Amino acid sequence: MVKVLAVEILKIRFGDNVPELQPGMDMDEVPAVVTVESIAKGVMDILDSLPEACTKCTHSEWQTDNGSHLKCGSCGEPAAYTNGDDLIKEWLSKVQEEKKLF
Numbered sequence: 001m002v003k004v005l006a007v008e009i010l011k012i013r014f015g016d017n018v019p020e021l022q023p024g025m026d027m028d029e030v031p032a033v034v035t036v037e038s039i040a041k042g043v044m045d046i047l048d049s050l051p052e053a054c055t056k057c058t059h060s061e062w063q064t065d066n067g068s069h070l071k072c073g074s075c076g077e078p079a080a081y082t083n084g085d086d087l088i089k090e091w092l093s094k095v096q097e098e099k100k101l102f
């Protein structure tokens with residue numbers, strides 16, 4: 001069962017216009033509020049954490065061969081970026097700093 005605090009955090013993440021988000025809702029109902037837009041935002045947040053240029057050869061030619069891992073298109077060095085889990089942790093810390101929810 002989703003508690004009041006969890007609903008508050010989910011509303012900050014997904015916006016207030018998700019009436020399905022209610023305390024007491026079943027956990028299994030939560031994935032249904034995840035939209036293409038919210039997934040895309042998560043991917044863009046990860047891409048935003050990419051450095052401007054490769055730390056090894058200084059070129060800015062990020063590319064992917066397999067659709068999941070980024071590497072430098074010039075020297076092949078794997079791209080250093082923040083993963084989604086760490087970005088969520090950072091986001092939660094920021095929310096906590098601002099709102100002192102928990």
Ligand SMILES: [Zn+2]
Nearest residue numbers: 054057072075
């Ligand atoms: Zn490089």
